[in-house]
Amino acid sequence: MLKEKYQAEIDEILSRYPVKRSALLPLLYLAQREEGYVTETAMQEIAGILKLTPPQVYETATFYTMLNLKPVGKFHLQVCKSLMCALVGSDTVIGWIGTKLGIKPGETTQDKLFTLSSVECLAACGTGPMMQVNDDYYERLTEEKLDRILADLRQTGTSSLKTGPFMWPEPANAVKG
Template identity: 45%
Template sequence: MLTILKERTEEIEKVAAKYPSRRSAMLPVLWMVQQQEGWISQEAMEEVAEVLGSTVAEVYEVVSFYTMFQQKPVGKTHLALCDTLACAVCGSMEAAEYLKTKYGIQKDKVTPDGRFSLEYVECIGACSIAPAMLVGEVLHGNLTPESLDRIIASCP
């Protein structure tokens, strides 16, 4: 029985119709879930498996492969700070320290008010503007204390 996806069956059918196999619609359907719920729970994986005629194990394989899918609850705004070489050299850990010290935003935690969460991620393809961070789906680079202040102030 669907709970999380109950209201979205029509939308899912439209997406699934674009693919030769329903299982091929797994990425867009999982993305729908994440946009709606903020993360992909076990219950959500079971529902995706049910609507796409897949197994929960297959859904889990996809969710756990792509780092863009969150497997635990995140803050209203999720920050994905790159800590790979170019960003590390250019100050991503200093940015992380600033977020922690000034705003209490800590790696792998949700702030007590539920506003932010932070994870470190591998290269997000923005090395030329290192240090870089995804704020939700929006890329920010050349992070400085000033730009971090602006970013944090602009978030709901």
């Protein structure tokens, strides 16, 4: 139960809004953080916390693509396929991942480590092709970089190749013009 484990965090979230229902997305995120996806039990519990009917929670949860309604792999590789990334090779990236991991968009590896999704624009159009892995962005992808990222993820659970606070072109280049 979320309430027993996260009472303080739930109270803090509720304190931000004059109307309880506004806390719905934050609480769904909390549920997803706990289980890796949003379970029906969690949605029912959240409905109780916010004094909503379960359908009110489902209709919101099913509208948003970032809320997973079924389990995904430990690392969710989300490759942007919108035009701006496609112009600079995002389809190739999806192909590389397919070859390396044996999965197509929508599939998860047998060991449940990687899920591949092709997604719409992630607002990194100047640094494509790119992908988001769980919370982190990886940009200006090359095959070599992808190999390192996948190896890092397997070994350490993260990779130093992820993007930090974003600026492109980088300051030095920007000053030089």
